[in-house]
Amino acid sequence: MTTTVAFADLHTLVGTDLGYSDWFEITQDRINTFADATDDQQWIHVDPERAKDGPFGGPIAHGFLTLSLFIPMWVDLLDVQGAGTKVNYGLDKVRFVSPVPAGSRVRLTATIAEVTEVGGGIQLVVDGTIEIEGGTKPAVALRSLQRLYA
Template sequence: MTTTTAYSDLPGLVGSDLGFTDWRTITQEQVNTFADATDDHQWIHTDPERAKDGPFGAPIAHGFLTLSLLIPMWESLLTVDGVSTKVNYGLDKVRFVSPVKVGARIRMTAAIAGVTEVAGGYQLTVDVTIEIEGGAKPAVVARSLQRFYA
């Protein structure tokens, strides 16, 4: 479910849990496209036959592929009315806790840890967890910084 708020109401979001995104399936095609874009063709990602005998029993998504999906998932959790520009400002902390096997489904939860006024806008500090359906541990845990400008 998407939370919609006005730009002027951003400071009031501190402590808000934005809930969960929809589940999305990681495909081999996504992994291969990411490998081409980043020139990271390690066999644990791109060779399904060899990966069956590897440490994870199947090909896995690149950690940075999973992390990059934070942005479209974030977009589905929060809509801010009255902004001219949104900027992914960066990450304070990232951990790749568990590998995501091709075919697995992931979703993200987010909570607003802080809102700081910056020149011309607000910076949100967001604690995010990308979980794997049925997994005992999450795939990614991160602190994301998102900026909104009026």
């Protein structure tokens, strides 16, 4: 479910748990496409037959593939009315906690940790967790910095 807020009211969301994004499927095709785009063709990602005998029992998504899905999942969680420009400003912390097997699904849960005014806009500090459907540990734990301008 998407939280909708006016740009001027972003400060009211500090401490707010935004719930869960939709699920995103991590198909082998998605993994292969990411491998092609990043020139990371390591066999644990792109060779399902060899990966069966590897440390994870099958192919896994690149950690950075899972992390890159933060933005489309984040858009599921927060809609800021009156924000003309939204910028992914960076990450303060990222941990790849668990591998994401090909064929699994992931989703984001996020909390607004801080809202501050910066150079004509607002910076959001977001604590996020990307979880694996049916998993006992998250795939990724992160702290993201987002900047929004009216």
